[in-house]
Amino acid sequence: MNERHSTPIPVILDVDTGVDDALALTLAARHPALDLRAVTCTAGNVSLDHVVRNTLGVLALAGASGVPVAGGMDRPLLEPARNASYVHGENGIADLRLPAHELTPEPVHAVELLRRTLLDAPGPVTIIALAPLTNIAVLLRMYPEVVRKIARITLMGGAIGQGNATAAAEFNVWHDPEAAQIVFDAPVPVTMYGLEPFYEVTCDHADAARLSDSPEPLNQFIGGLLTHLAGTTATTDRATPGTVALGDAGAVCAVLDPAGAQVRPAPVSVCLAPGVTRGQTVVDLRGFAGTDDAAARDARPRIDVVTNADGARYRELFLSVLP
Ligand code: BDR
Ligand code: CA
Numbered sequence: 001m002n003e004r005h006s007t008p009i010p011v012i013l014d015v016d017t018g019v020d021d022a023l024a025l026t027l028a029a030r031h032p033a034l035d036l037r038a039v040t041c042t043a044g045n046v047s048l049d050h051v052v053r054n055t056l057g058v059l060a061l062a063g064a065s066g067v068p069v070a071g072g073m074d075r076p077l078l079e080p081a082r083n084a085s086y087v088h089g090e091n092g093i094a095d096l097r098l099p100a101h102e103l104t105p106e107p108v109h110a111v112e113l114l115r116r117t118l119l120d121a122p123g124p125v126t127i128i129a130l131a132p133l134t135n136i137a138v139l140l141r142m143y144p145e146v147v148r149k150i151a152r153i154t155l156m157g158g159a160i161g162q163g164n165a166t167a168a169a170e171f172n173v174w175h176d177p178e179a180a181q182i183v184f185d186a187p188v189p190v191t192m193y194g195l196e197p198f199y200e201v202t203c204d205h206a207d208a209a210r211l212s213d214s215p216e217p218l219n220q221f222i223g224g225l226l227t228h229l230a231g232t233t234a235t236t237d238r239a240t241p242g243t244v245a246l247g248d249a250g251a252v253c254a255v256l257d258p259a260g261a262q263v264r265p266a267p268v269s270v271c272l273a274p275g276v277t278r279g280q281t282v283v284d285l286r287g288f289a290g291t292d293d294a295a296a297r298d299a300r301p302r303i304d305v306v307t308n309a310d311g312a313r314y315r316e317l318f319l320s321v322l323p
Helices: 019-030 048-061 110-120 134-142 144-149 171-175 177-184 205-212 217-233 248-256 294-299 311-319
Strands: 009-015 034-041 069-071 125-129 150-156 190-193 202-204 243-245 261-266 268-270 281-283 303-309
Touching: 009 019, 009 110, 009 248, 019 034, 019 048, 019 217, 019 248, 019 311, 034 048, 034 110, 034 248, 048 069, 048 217, 069 110, 110 125, 110 134, 110 144, 125 248, 134 144, 134 177, 144 150, 150 248, 171 177, 177 190, 177 268, 190 248, 202 205, 202 311, 205 217, 205 243, 217 243, 248 303, 248 311
Parallel strands: 009 034, 009 125, 034 069, 125 150, 150 190, 190 303
Antiparallel strands: 202 243, 261 303, 268 281
């Protein structure tokens, strides 16, 4: 641990576990520079029931049994839930089985766990949001007083360019565009870790094979997830041959090691209209107002948009927490 991390950073993860959420949970639970205070779950990659089950199982396997977990919103604000089991497997974790454990979710809604964890913390807490932003948007609407206890929201979502769920839209924002807009407009610092860095931070197929062959159950599980991801990401046009994108885990790296990410502050708008651009993030990198009203543009919150990340540096950071 370096000097900067002598006091661990308090964080809450909001997840839709999810293969790459499982990688992110493992990193956040095991890195000594993070103090994982709570994990909240929302529907996204798979149904809420699967997400809660997967999240508890991953935390148990990662040795983080004391972290409170709660289930939250089971669908977006306006639309029905639509899953991504075509990427993550029917159960959301590559159809792998996790070892039995004794963990159970907290008997409260995720929004209540978020509120309680934030307000009880001695200082501000960073929220790392790796899922559709429904829980976070409801939190901000129901309990706006929590903003003074949010150090930053680092969210995996959106894209400067091409989408993945659709040609225009990234999955998390596409799943609940209204929730995303609420978060982008919130009076808290926001980092958007979008699809550009998402696909830049990778492991090698050789890492996946080595982990799968390890005698350690956690490594075998991570190796299985990476092997599954290698298969699904190979079908996209963004995959570098021989590599596997670490996805959501990269957003955790950006909190642990911000110097590994390049950031440009910019207003971000979400396309809310129905049609082919619904859920697209329009990132205004121009630096001038163009034909827009300059005062209106300057009044918009500036989002710290990650334009690219140091893939090799973040790969090392991720692998460092495995036994
Ligand atoms: C995002 O969508 C989900 O499929 C992944 O877990 C990630 O959070 C990528 O678009
Ligand atoms: Ca996710």
